[in-house]
Amino acid sequence: MQLAGQPQAPNIIIRGSGSSLAAASVQERLESQYEAFSEDSFVCVGDIVPTDMQEGFLRGHGTQVVDGQLMATVCGRVERINKLVSVRPLRNRYSAELGDVVVGRVTDVAGKRWIVDLNARQEATLQLSSVNLPGGVQRRRTAEDELNMRSVFEEGDLISAEVQALHQDGSVSLHTRSLKYGKLAGGQLVTVPANLIKRQKHHFNTLPDMGVDVILGCNGMVWVAPNAPPPALGADGEPEQAPPRPPATREQRAAVCRMAGALRALAALYFPIFQATLVDAYQARKPGLVDAA
Amino acid sequence: MEFVSPEGLRIDGRRPQELRALQCKFGVLSCCDGSALFQAGNTKVFAAVYGPRVADIRGQALHDRALIKCEYAHAAFSTGAARRRRGRSRKSTELAALVRGALEQTILVELLPRAQVEVCIQVLFADGGVTAACINAAMLAVADAGIPVRDMVAACGAGHLEAMPLLDLNHTEAATGGLEVCVALHPALDRVVLLQADAKASVDTLEAVTTLALQGCKAAAGAMREALLQHVRSLAARRGAI
Amino acid sequence: MQRDLDTLLSNSERNFILKALKEEQRIDGRRPFDYRKIQYQFPADEDGSATVQLGATRVMAVVTAALEAPFPDRPNEGSLRFNVELSPMASPAFEVGRPGEAALEAMRLLERALRDSRAVDLEALCVLVGQKVWHVRVDVHVLDHAGNLADAAGLAALAALMAFRRPEASVAPGGGGGGGGERGAVTLHAPDVREPLPLSLHHLPLAVTFGLFEGGEAVVLDPSLKEAAAAAGMLTVIATTHGEVCALHKPGGIGISLSQTMRLVRVACAKAAEVAEGLRAALRGHETARVARRVCRRGAQGADAGALLDDAAGAVAVVPGLGDPGRAAAAAGGAHLDALAGSSGARNGSGGALEPGGMDSSDAEEGSRTSARPGEPRKLPRAGLVAAAAVVGGARARQGPSSLPEQAPGDNFEAIAAMIAGAAQGRPHSGDALDLQAAVKPKSGKRAKVRKWQPLGT
Known part of the structure; x- marks a missing residue:
């Protein structure tokens, strides 16, 4: 695929050998998608959402009731789940849901919590009581812990976390109560539109063939880093907290850059991003672009 | 100079009630x-459009609704006369206020x-109709x-002009100083959100011109x-059915 | 809506206002389409100032004019400029410094009403094409903000423009058409010599503001401060008295249907006619008072301080604020001598001589010579006024038919004293020097301001 694509082009030229995607098949797939969308599955702002098949309906996101009729408030696709009718826009800012894995940047350290920026409508908070303290012990947080918050996360650190709770005004509470969450270092961050990231079971993807680990944050922030060594088992058989990694080698950095480039290409073309498409995009790259000495 | 020829064509070849x-185009800028x-x-x-996101100045954030901010700028080469750039002029403040007023009524601010x-x-x-074009562009964004x-x-x-209501004046027609009306409408609700009229006219002329603008x-x-x-x-086609 | 106005109102007040409006009742007891009480004040001595009180909202407008070169792209038109000052005195929501959006909105409305609609005839402000035109500037100061600034500012500006009088300027026929300073010298005439002229207004544009509530169902005219804070939108119509609309201003706010808009426009035209009637009546009263004052002045030969030489002496007699009447008389004497010595027509000297600090020492000496006796202050005024009377008599003769016949100085003195005393304080006249001194003592300093009419082209 062209690495610098334009978002408007439906005709995509795909080059590369050994790729599982053939040029023609991609075109066919795209055209079939176009026809597959029936006319009434898309609505524009101010359109009446057709609900003729139901007597009663529940109003979902993206709609409003005007004079007893359902009117769309965003441009997007209509989704009907039983009686719930909602309109989902194709491009909007990330709105958190419970259990999402996100990657964010710490912007502020305030009394007993960190303020994390998620590229969302509101900022997220990470309470001191929701992080794993170094050493792995589970204990009550003291005033000394509060004074040493910066030794855990500082302003400007990248962290991966999970959404713990949502509040009414849109703000989000996070937690990092698992060893796989925590500070991120030694890699590259790529920001893509949040709608392209599918919500899946596993957001932490390890790709040993390419030598990279990819964390697909649901808020559109994707972290690409060289492969981490498997966590050493402690005395009781539980995985310990990993020691700090050695600096990456040249080949590892090249692999990270290639993967980041593949991500940007997918984002520019507005393709969905999950493991399969990532692998395809990586393998379809033009050889020699990053490997040049 | 006559603005409507005897055949009924304007100076740019349109009919009196024809829009330009x-x-x-969408998605033209990548960072927003x-x-x-x-x-x-x-x-x-x-x-x-940047948003909805955290307010720049915390003190300005409203507890029950979103804050709408609007900035207007016109390029130095946008009009025929070369003009020195002066930063925020009165005209840019006025136009920004008009666009903000129209958007405050349109965006569901209580949800944010x-x-x-x-x-x-x-x-x-x-080239004429700048206020209307700004509101339309903002709506699309x-x-x-x-x-x-x-x-x-x-x-x-x-x-x-010349005893005839004309739709969508361009710059030459607007520069004569006759009646000019700019209307912003919610089409489905049929409500006039913004209405600006300039220059002296009788009430009936105003009504005729405003009705024409509504159709436009x-x-x-x-x-x-x-x-x-x-x-x-x-x-949707590119993203697939996820 | 401005955020400051929003925070001004509590939720319960807002609910009360809305509920009351559903029953067509406003919180101050007015009906939906009633204006508050409008009062006009025109200061007695100034000709271009007006203060309008709309309920509790108070706005003052001052009009000034300057004769300068025209704009290069409009050589035969004067100009009209507006400036709106929202000082923090008027409302806690206003800040000092750069004009905010509210001031800008008010200024734009004034411009659209009075300039863009060509209400003021700008071509009549041209004196000499390409060289001298009148640039009129209207300064609007908001003194107290209790709602509906647009209407009050528009009324104040219009009243000030209608009350404004500019001095008449005449162009001396210049030689040939060539360039040069001497072509067509422009002479400005003092208000006493030639009557100052009003601006010519083609029509009277008035702003009428409506507050919109409840999705456009409930509409009130002339919203007060609390009603404006509770309103969902505002519509301002600038209408003339002949049923024409100069401008419509609805900057956002709740949407209303077109039929509703047109209905409000028609209501606005009717209301504008009513308000214009009140404005005209107030102006008539002001004009009558002005004419009465002028008649008194002419009769006592006490013209405006900016008078020309011919009337300089008489002017001094009733000019308070010059302090020592003896000094005033000396000035009169000095000025008189200058007048006898030389030029008629416009001269800078008289204006300068009348100012307390502007006298030449030579004039002072001559003046004291004519009045002679420094040791008798009480008699000084009499002597000075005798001289003044002589001058007056002479001036009168030069001017032509006059109301005062040629008399002996003593008789003149009595007559003048009588008229001065009568005009100044309305008391029965008496020939006593003491009364006269009291009469010419500075009353309130109103006349102290001296306008220098600088003739041009010389």
Whole structure:
């Protein structure tokens, strides 16, 4: 695929050998998608959402009731789940849901919590009581812990976390109560539109063939880093907290850059991003672009 | 100079009640949440929307609704006369206030408490109907960003020259100083959101011209709707059914 | 809506206002389409100032004019400029410094009403094409903000423009058409010599503001501060008295239907006619008072301080604020001598001589010579006024038919004293020097301001 694509082009030229995607098949797939969308599955702002098949309906996101009729408030696709009718826009800012894995940047350290920026409508908070303290012990947080918050996360650190709770005004509470969450270092961050990231079971993807680990944050922030060594088992058989990694080698950095480039290409073309498409995009790259000495 | 020829053609070849050709493009800027380029004839306006996001100045955030901010700028080459750039002039403040007023009625601000939506408008070429084009471009950018709105807002201008109401005046026709009306409308709710009229006229003339402008708004709304649907379909096709 | 106005109102007040409006009742007891009480004040001595009180809202407008070169692209038109000052005195929401959006909105409305609609005839302000035109500037100061600034500012500006009088300027026929300073010298005439002229207004544009509530169902005219804070939108119509609309201003706010808009426009036209009637009546009263004052002045030969030489002496007699009447008389004497010595027509000297600090020492000496006796202050005024009377008599003769016949100085003195005393304080006249001194003592300093009419082209 062209690495610098334009978002408007439906005709995509795909080059590369050994790729599982053939040029023609991609075109066919795209055209079939176009026809597959029936006319009434898309609505524009101010359109009446057709609900003729139901007597009663529940109003979902993206709609409003005007004079007893359902009117769309965003441009997007209509989704009907039983009686719930909602309109989902194709491009909007990330709105958190419970259990999402996100990657964010710490912007502020305030009394007993960190303020994390998620590229969302509101900022997220990470309470001191929701992080794993170094050493792995589970204990009550003291005033000394509060004074040493910066030794855990500082302003400007990248962290991966999970959404713990949502509040009414849109703000989000996070937690990092698992060893796989925590500070991120030694890699590259790529920001893509949040709608392209599918919500899946596993957001932490390890790709040993390419030598990279990819964390697909649901808020559109994707972290690409060289492969981490498997966590050493402690005395009781539980995985310990990993020691700090050695600096990456040249080949590892090249692999990270290639993967980041593949991500940007997918984002520019507005393709969905999950493991399969990532692998395809990586393998379809033009050889020699990053490997040049 | 006559503005309407005996055959009924205006100086740019249009009929008296004909809109200029409208063109809409989306996603033209990469850093913002929503962006659009709106073109009516020669008038070309860019709009970019950042939001809803955390308010820049915490003290300004409102507890129960979103804060709408609007910035207007016109390029130094946008009008025929070369003009020195002066930063924020009175005209830019006035136009920014008008666009903000129209958007405050359109965006469902109660759904976005403590957030901020910032709209930036840049005029590349001003050939009449600038206020209307700015409002249309802002609306398209807001729809592209997926911000929930009450209804589409479409704006259009109209005037009165040589005893005839004319739709969508260009710069030459507007420079005569006759009656010029700019209307912004919610087409589905049929409500006038913004109404600006200049120059002296009788009430009946004003009514005729405003009615014509409303019809122009509805036509512009139809064109904008088509462009939005086309854009949404192409995005959905590429993204797939996830 | 401005955020400051929003925070001004509590939720319960807002609910009360809305509920009351549903029953067509406003919180101050007015009906939906009633204006508050409008009062006009025109200061007695100034000709271009007006203060309008709309309920509790108070706005003052001052009009000034300057004769300068025109704009290069409009050589035969004057100009009209507006400036709106929202000082923090008027409302806690106003800040000092750059004009905010509210001031800008008010200024734009004034411009659209009075300039863009061509209400003021700018071509009549041209004196000499390409060289001298009148640039009129209207300064509007908001003194107290209790709602509906647009209407009050528009009324104040219009009243000030209608009350404004500019001095008449005449162009001396210049030689040939060539360039040069001497072509067509422009002479400004003092208000006493030639009557100052009003601006010519083609029509009277008035702003009428409506507050919109409840999705456009409930509409009130002339919203007060609390009603404006509770309103969902505002519509301002600038209408003339002949049923024409100069401008419409609806900057956002709740949407209303077109039929509703047109209905409000028609209501606005009717209301504008009513308000214009009140404005005209107030102006008539002001004009009557002005004419009465002028008649008194002419009769006592006490013209405006900016009078020309011919009337300089008489002017001194009733000019308070010059302090020592003896000094005033000396000035009169000095000025008189200058007048006898030389030029008629416009001269800078008289204006300068009348100012307390502007006298030449030579004039002072001559003046004291004519009045002679420094040791008798009480008699000084009499002597000075005798001289003044002589001058007056002479001036009168030069001017032509006059109301005062040629008399002996003593008789003149009595007559003048009588008229001065009568005009100044309305007391029965008496020939006593003491009364006269009291009469010419500075009353309130109103006359102290001296306008220098600088003739041009010389």
